[in-house]
Amino acid sequence: MSYTLDCLNQPGVLLLAIGNDGRQDDGLGWAFAREAEQMPFPGEIHYRYQLQVEDAALIAGATAVLFVDASRERLASGFSLKPCHPESSFSFTTHSVAPSAVLAVSRELYGACPPAFLLGIKGAEWELQRGLSSTARKYLDKALQWYRGQVLKLNDA
Amino acid sequence: MKQKITIDPVTRVEGHGKVTVHLDEEGHVSDARFHIVEFRGFERFIQGHPYWEVPGLVQRLCGICPVSHHLAAAKAVDQLHGLDPGDLSPTANKLRRLLHYGQIFQSHALHFFYLASPDLLFGADAPAAQRNVVAVARANKDLAKRGILMRQFGQEIIKAIAGKRIHGIAAVPGGNYKTFTAQERDRFLGAADLPSIDQMVEWTLGVVDFIKQYHESNREWLDTFAAYPSGHLGLVGENGALELYDGLLRAIGPAGERTLDDVSPYGYDDYFGEDVVDWSYLKFPYLRHLGKDTGWNRVGPLARINICDHISTPLAESARQAFFEFAGQKPVQRTMYYHWARLIEMLHCAELVRDLLHDPEILSDDLVREGRRRPEGIGVVEAPRGTLIHHYRADERGQVTWCNLIVSTTHNNEAMNRAVREVARETLDSQPEITEPMLNHIETAIRAYDPCLSCATHAIGHMPLRVTLFDHRGQVIQERLKDELHT
Numbered sequence: 064m065s066y067t068l069d070c071l072n073q074p075g076v077l078l079l080a081i082g083n084d085g086r087q088d089d090g091l092g093w094a095f096a097r098e099a100e101q102m103p104f105p106g107e108i109h110y111r112y113q114l115q116v117e118d119a120a121l122i123a124g125a126t127a128v129l130f131v132d133a134s135r136e137r138l139a140s141g142f143s144l145k146p147c148h149p150e151s152s153f154s155f156t157t158h159s160v161a162p163s164a165v166l167a168v169s170r171e172l173y174g175a176c177p178p179a180f181l182l183g184i185k186g187a188e189w190e191l192q193r194g195l196s197s198t199a200r201k202y203l204d205k206a207l208q209w210y211r212g213q214v215l216k217l218n219d220a
Numbered sequence: 221m222k223q224k225i226t227i228d229p230v231t232r233v234e235g236h237g238k239v240t241v242h243l244d245e246e247g248h249v250s251d252a253r254f255h256i257v258e259f260r261g262f263e264r265f266i267q268g269h270p271y272w273e274v275p276g277l278v279q280r281l282c283g284i285c286p287v288s289h290h291l292a293a294a295k296a297v298d299q300l301h302g303l304d305p306g307d308l309s310p311t312a313n314k315l316r317r318l319l320h321y322g323q324i325f326q327s328h329a330l331h332f333f334y335l336a337s338p339d340l341l342f343g344a345d346a347p348a349a350q351r352n353v354v355a356v357a358r359a360n361k362d363l364a365k366r367g368i369l370m371r372q373f374g375q376e377i378i379k380a381i382a383g384k385r386i387h388g389i390a391a392v393p394g395g396n397y398k399t400f401t402a403q404e405r406d407r408f409l410g411a412a413d414l415p416s417i418d419q420m421v422e423w424t425l426g427v428v429d430f431i432k433q434y435h436e437s438n439r440e441w442l443d444t445f446a447a448y449p450s451g452h453l454g455l456v457g458e459n460g461a462l463e464l465y466d467g468l469l470r471a472i473g474p475a476g477e478r479t480l481d482d483v484s485p486y487g488y489d490d491y492f493g494e495d496v497v498d499w500s501y502l503k504f505p506y507l508r509h510l511g512k513d514t515g516w517n518r519v520g521p522l523a524r525i526n527i528c529d530h531i532s533t534p535l536a537e538s539a540r541q542a543f544f545e546f547a548g549q550k551p552v553q554r555t556m557y558y559h560w561a562r563l564i565e566m567l568h569c570a571e572l573v574r575d576l577l578h579d580p581e582i583l584s585d586d587l588v589r590e591g592r593r594r595p596e597g598i599g600v601v602e603a604p605r606g607t608l609i610h611h612y613r614a615d616e617r618g619q620v621t622w623c624n625l626i627v628s629t630t631h632n633n634e635a636m637n638r639a640v641r642e643v644a645r646e647t648l649d650s651q652p653e654i655t656e657p658m659l660n661h662i663e664t665a666i667r668a669y670d671p672c673l674s675c676a677t678h679a680i681g682h683m684p685l686r687v688t689l690f691d692h693r694g695q696v697i698q699e700r701l702k703d704e705l706h707t
Contacts, residue, residue, distance in 0.1 A: 167354045168353060172365055172368070191264075
C-alpha cells in the first residue's frame with residue numbers, strides 16, 4: 064500500500080525522533096524534532112534513544128508516523144525518506160526494535176498500522192561528544208528545508 | 221591450523237558484540253568467545269566536566285538503563301559533595317529507591333516479555349520467523365499486552381520522579397531535584413490511564429507462577445543448558461537481605477562458600493582485579509585473592525538470589541523459597557534459571573514500589589543536604605543486569621580528573637564466554653554446517669544474561685547475525701547473515 068506525504072501533515076500525526084545527542088551525529092533525529100517543534104507541526108513529537116515495544120501502543124493511536132533517525136548509509140542528497148511497512152525483523156539479542164517491527168507489533172496487538180515513513184539523515188561523526196558535525200548540520204538543514212516545503216507546505220521553504 | 225566461526229552482529233558503528241567459535245582440524249570446538257564493546261570512551265569523555273554534571277551526562281551512556289548509571293553516578297557524586305548515603309534526607313533516599321525499583325521492574329519486564337519469551341514459548345529450535353515479539357503477540361495477545369502495560373508502569377514511575385523519561389533530572393549532589401506530589405503518587409494507586417500498583421503485583425505473581433510451571437514442564441533442558449559452576453557476586457542489605465540500591469558486597473564460590481564477606485563497596489578496587497585479553501575490548505574482573513582463573517563471578521538476578529539469605533518482601537521471599545526448593549541446589553548454577561530469578565526480583569520491586577507509594581515520607585520537600593567536598597567518590601548499585609560501579613576523582617575546582625566504570629556486563633564477561641563455550645561444544649561440535657537452530661542456542665545462552673549491547677550509538681540499520689566459517693587456510697567457506705532469515 065502506498066501513501067502520499069499529505070498524511071504527515073494531518074492532525075494526529077506522530078513524529079518519533081530516535082537517537083542520542085551525546086554521540087554527535089547520532090543526535091540528528093532529536094535535532095530534527097527540536098526544529099519541528101518550532102514549526103506548525105500538527106501532531107505529537109516524542110524523543111527516543113531507541114524504539115521499544117511499548118511504542119506500538121503510541122503508534123496505534125496515530126493517524127500517521129514519521130520516524131526520524133541518523134543514517135550511516137550513502138545518501139546522495141544527505142537524507143532519504145522511505146515508506147515503512149510492518150515487518151517481523153529483529154536484531155541479535157538487542158533491546159531496541161526497528162520501526163518496521165514496532166509497526167508489526169502495533170498491527171498484531173492493536174489492529175492498527177497507520178501509514179509510516181522513515182526519514183534518515185546522513186551523519187558523519189559518532190564519538191561521545193555533544194553537538195552535530197558540520198557535515199551533519201548541512202544535511203539536517205537540507206532535510207528540514209524539504210520537510211517545511213514538501214510536507215508542511217510552508218511558503219517560506 | 222584452527223578453523224574459526226564468527227557470529228558477528230555488525231552495526232554501522234564499530235564494536236557491540238560478536239561470537240567466534242574456534243574449531244580444531246578435526247572440527248571439534250576448541251574455544252568460543254563472546255566479544256562486546258565497553259565504555260572506555262566515556263571515561264575519557266567525562267574528564268574535565270564539573271562533578272555535578274556527571275549524573276546527567278552518564279544517562280547518555282545507555283538507552284536501556286540510564287537510570288542505573290544515573291543513580292550509581294549520583295551516589296559517587298554525593299561523596300564528592302561530602303555526603304554518604306546515610307547523610308541524605310530520608311525522602312531523597314526513598315525517591316531514589318522508588319526510581320531504581322521502577323527502572324528494574326520495567327527492564328525485567330522488557331527482557332522477559334520481549335526477549336526471553338520467544339525462546340521460552342517457541343524453543344531455540346523454532347524458525348526465526350517465530351522467535352520474535354511479533355510472533356509472541358500473535359500467539360498470546362493478552363500476555364504481550366500485559367507486558368507492554370507492565371513496562372509502561374515502570375517507565376511512568378521514572379517519568380514522574382525524573383520529570384521526563386529521557387534525560388530527566390532526578391538525583392542532584394546531596395539529594396533529589398524535585399518533589400513527588402500526592403497527585404503523581406495517586407496515579408499509581410489507581411487511575412483511568414494506568415493499571416494500579418496492586419494490579420502490577422498481581423500480574424507479576426502470575427508470571428512467577430508461569431515460569432515455575434514452565435520449569436516443571438521443561439526441567440531437563442533448563443537444568444542442563446549452559447550449566448556450569450561459578451562464583452556469584454552482588455550487594456546484600458541488612459541481615460543478608462536481597463539489596464538493589466545500597467549495601468555491602470558479598471560473593472560466594474561454586475559451593476556456596478563466602479569469598480567476599482559483606483565488605484564495604486568503597487574498597488572495591490582492593491578486592492577486584494581486571495584481566496585484559498588481546499581479543500576483546502571488555503575486561504575480565506576477578507577477585508584478587510582467588511586469581512583470574514577461579515575468582516570470576518556471575519552477577520545479575522541469579523547471582524543476587526544465590527547470595528542473599530532472604531528477601532524483605534513477603535511474596536518475593538515465598539517465591540525465593542519455592543525457587544530453591546525446586547532447584548534442589550544452592551547456589552543454582554544453571555544459566556536458564558536467570559529468567560526465574562529475574563521474575564522474583566520483579567515481584568520484589570513491585571512490592572517495594574507499593575510500600576513506598578504508601579509511605580508519606582516520599583511526599584516531603586526535604587530533598588537536598590550539603591556537605592564538605594571530598595576528592596573521591598564511589599557509587600555502587602545493583603543494576604538490572606548486575607553490580608554497577610562508578611568511581612570518580614575531582615580536583616579542588618570540582619572538575620572530574622579521573623573515572624572508572626565497571627558495568628554489569630563486564631562482570632558477566634567470563635560467565636557469558638563460558639555459556640557460549642558450553643553451548644558451542646554441545647551444538648556445533650563435529651557438525652557438517654552451521655544451522656540456524658545452532659545459532660539460536662548460542663543466542664539463547666547469551667540472552668539469559670540480558671547483556672546490554674545497545675549502549676553505544678545506533679542510528680538506522682540492522683544488527684544482523686553474521687556467521688562466517690573459515691577453513692584451515694583462513695579462507696571463508698560458509699557465511700550467512702541471520703537477517704536474511706527474517707520474514
